[in-house]
Amino acid sequence: MVGVSTWLRYLSARIRHPVAIARRSCQKGTEQEVLGNIRKNLHDRLTFLHRYKGGEQMPKLGTQGGTLLVRKLPELNPTTYDVGDVVVLKDPANLDNILVRRVAAIEGYEMVPIHKKDRLFILVEDQCWIRADNYSLELEDAYDSRIFGPLYARYILGRAIYILRSAEDHGPVKNSRQSTMQDSAVLQVKLDIDEMTSFTQNSQASSI
Numbered sequence: 001m002v003g004v005s006t007w008l009r010y011l012s013a014r015i016r017h018p019v020a021i022a023r024r025s026c027q028k029g030t031e032q033e034v035l036g037n038i039r040k041n042l043h044d045r046l047t048f049l050h051r052y053k054g055g056e057q058m059p060k061l062g063t064q065g066g067t068l069l070v071r072k073l074p075e076l077n078p079t080t081y082d083v084g085d086v087v088v089l090k091d092p093a094n095l096d097n098i099l100v101r102r103v104a105a106i107e108g109y110e111m112v113p114i115h116k117k118d119r120l121f122i123l124v125e126d127q128c129w130i131r132a133d134n135y136s137l138e139l140e141d142a143y144d145s146r147i148f149g150p151l152y153a154r155y156i157l158g159r160a161i162y163i164l165r166s167a168e169d170h171g172p173v174k175n176s177r178q179s180t181m182q183d184s185a186v187l188q189v190k191l192d193i194d195e196m197t198s199f200t201q202n203s204q205a206s207s208i
Helices: 004-025 029-040 177-190 193-206
Strands: 049-051 066-072 086-091 094-106 127-131 156-164 171-172
Touching: 004 029, 004 094, 004 177, 049 094, 049 156, 049 193, 066 177, 066 193, 156 177
Parallel strands: none
Antiparallel strands: 049 066, 066 156, 086 094, 086 156, 094 127, 156 171
């Protein structure tokens, strides 16, 4: 049973969500436009489900993939995501392709280039560096920032907070301590194993 303090923290996140969307969408809008955008997104869901099929995040997310419960992140800055977070993002080279990778560095980090002839560089504002967890993969198969470089935060759709591999095998996704604390109330309120199981079955049926 969800406690009162958890509900209060969830409601706080629920209120901040449409405000963050409005702030991002109407950066130069009038006050009336911002308020209208907030009203428009009052009922926008804080989470969505995503079917993860690849092995890029082995072994942390298992060997056979699974269904992820993902918290949307309409406002992206160093206070809302951190190094160690597993994020769901759009492929910067093909926006129809969805990837699941881990944040390895965020803005302000000094990065060592892959090729020795290149110089050190620093991730600028709104940039991050993402990596596949599966270090045994060839570079092309891992397909992360080592291939396409720094990622702008606008490509991030959300943070994976729970994974269901099967009806018997499921649990929270390991993220940074900061993000785990931020997501705890949302996870307790929005987690629905039956919904995730049904989504998995429907996804598997549609792929046959």
